[in-house]
Amino acid sequence: MIEVKQVSHRFGDGSTGLDGISLRIAAGEFVVIAGANGSGKTSLLRHLNGLLKPDRGSVWVDGLDVTRNLCTARQRVGMVFQDADSQIVGETVADDVAFGPQNLGLPPAEIERRVAHALAVVGLAGASQKRPHLLSGGEKRRLAIAGILAMQPKVIAFDEPFSNLDYGGVRQVLAEIVRLHTKGHTILVATHELEKVIAHAGRLIILQNGRLVHDGRPQELLPIVERYGIRQPWTVRMGKKVDSWLN
Amino acid sequence: MTVYAALMAALTAVGALIAIPIGPVPIVLQNLFVMLAGLLLGARWGAASMGVYLLAGALGLPVFAGGSGGIGRLLGPTGGYLVGFLPAVLLIGVVSGGKTRFWMRDAIAVAGGSLVIYGFGLVWLNHITHMGWDRALAVGMLPFLPGDIAKGVAAVLAARSLRPRLAWRGRP
Amino acid sequence: MAELTAFGYQPRQSFLHRCDARVKIGSLLIVSSAGLYARGWGLLVLTAAAGAAFLCGRQPLWRTLRELRWFFILLAAILASRAIFTPGRPLVQVFTVAVSSRGLVDGVLVCWRLLLIVLSAMVLAATTRASEIRAAVQWFFAPVPFVPEKRLGTMLGLLVRLIPLIFGRISEVRCAQLARCVDCRKNPIYRMRVLVVPLMERLFDAADELVLAMTARAYHENRSGPLLQAGRSDWLVLSAIAAAGLVAVIV
Ligand SMILES: Nc1ncnc2c1ncn2[C@@H]1O[C@H](COP(=O)(O)OP(=O)(O)OP(=O)(O)O)[C@@H](O)[C@H]1O
Ligand SMILES: [Mg+2]
16 A cells, blocks of 8 residues: 655755655554654655655555655545644635645535535534634644545545644544544554554554654554653553543 | 734745745745735835835845845846835735725736836836846846736735735734 | 844954944945945945955855855846947947947946945845844934834844744645645646635734734833944944045045
8 A cells, every 4th residue: 555665855954854764554554653753753744645755765655656646646645734724725614625626626516525525524514614713623633634535535644633632622533533444544643642542553653763663563562662752651651451542 | 013014024025035836837926925915914014014125135134036135136137126016015005905895906906016016127127237128028027927917816816815814813 | 044034144253243233234325325326446445445344244255155146147137238238339249249348338337336235235234133233223213204113123023033934834834735736736826825825824823923922021112122332443434434435426
């Protein structure tokens, strides 16, 4: 599904974003990418839909080279950004969700259908004529998810989906992510707050200084994550199993 | 309002410094922001924002396209366009302002403002280079006309979406 | 883009760095206006003055010239245009293109003037702190009616503060839109509108926030700025420049 081959990226000012990362993600996986601030989580996600181009190595989605098939890659790999506000384009909630499908050049009837469906999925159907800026933090994030869903991506990548959200907001968004996963989407979540999401993940990837240092099952990696500047879920510290925030 | 005027001045500066790859060629958005300064802030504050921009540039802050140069930039061959921002924004503010908001007025204002910028720009270009009016027109106006028309339309449309939100937020 | 925030200021120890900002700005104005009128010998006098200032400010020549690379292209264009399009006795003729001697002399003169002014302005920018420039601007505009000089100073400060913020916001908004395939759309008007509206909306929010943060730190316009002090040497510099300007215009 997704294949990252020996990707390195250096920013214009000389700082290293990624350093020789290789990984392979199969369809239907739920992967958490963890690491301290500045470890390269955002940079890695941005390579998956061609927002950043690798200096060395290559990224493949469904057997297509991302840098040569930007539009397809962006449609297949939807991305929900760290800052939900910067994603808002439209003047109403429905307008905003329609932005992506319109860009894809779909017929109006199809766009309407997709918008209605995406809004229903994230539970914002009643707010479709509201102004996006008046939504709450959790609702804005769900709106961003709807905007991505309307493009019908196979993979959905979340960059720090829980930042700035209160307890209720986190639960709303988390429930959304889990529901999308059960519906068959491949899910990638970049975060440093493992506690909130790791109970649902099948795989944990740890980054440090732009390098991939661990890739394995959460149960095996959780005992050592604190070495990489990531906080361990408290239940693990207490010697118990991780607990879902949805319970 | 002070901070909004400073914001438009800063946007004008950024507009000069980066070209954004949209459309067939990368587009320099500077004129777009100049027009928006007039449409959104009105004559008085729009002119204030352009005044601050030009002053900052004259004093050597690298806010003009293609690097620094301070007051020499304003006197150089392309300086007329920069100086023209000020009367252009005044004109745009005056023409588009008033009680009734009507898109025709915005459009006329933007077109007039652009002509003012070209007027100042071409007069000075011709004065410095002695190239003659026909050549000045060919070098200093015609190649930029299509882009400027697109920017003018975009400015009018953007102003229409932005105005209600500016009014809504209350002015400090 | 980091250089943008600092007025091109180069911290060094030199006479010019210690000089009063008002004197430096005044000198720049004198050199610029005199430079526009001076010819031949007058320009030479001014160039000598500016050159002295350049050496005195201990500026790296190479870096300065590189900063000006675009300007040199413009200058070359002016020279060519003047030389070709000024009517006069042809000096050299290549096919239909004739270079007149009067045009050539004129062109060199114009380029010289512009270069002189640009270099002087760069010396000012490199040797004067932003806060000093702001204070000097406030001082200059204090006697001017209808210009609230304190507010002007505040706006200059905000301008400098907002530019890097805008760069950040532009790249954020652009990334988010690219992820939703905005580049499948070819209509530039649509693209501009869709970029500019959310961008400016977010920037207005950010500007409001900035005002709140400044108010929270008790910002008001009558705040204490850097002290401007003109000593004997400053007056000496100003009179020397004024004399040079006068000579330049008269000669
Ligand atoms: N546009 C940029 N220009 C220069 N350096 C950058 C840029 N973006 C990121 N970096 C650098 O690249 C490194 C990785 O950044 P990245 O944003 O991928 O980290 P992150 O893991 O997402 O961090 P965070 O948890 O803070 O979001 C950091 O050291 C950062 O300073
Ligand atoms: Mg990040």
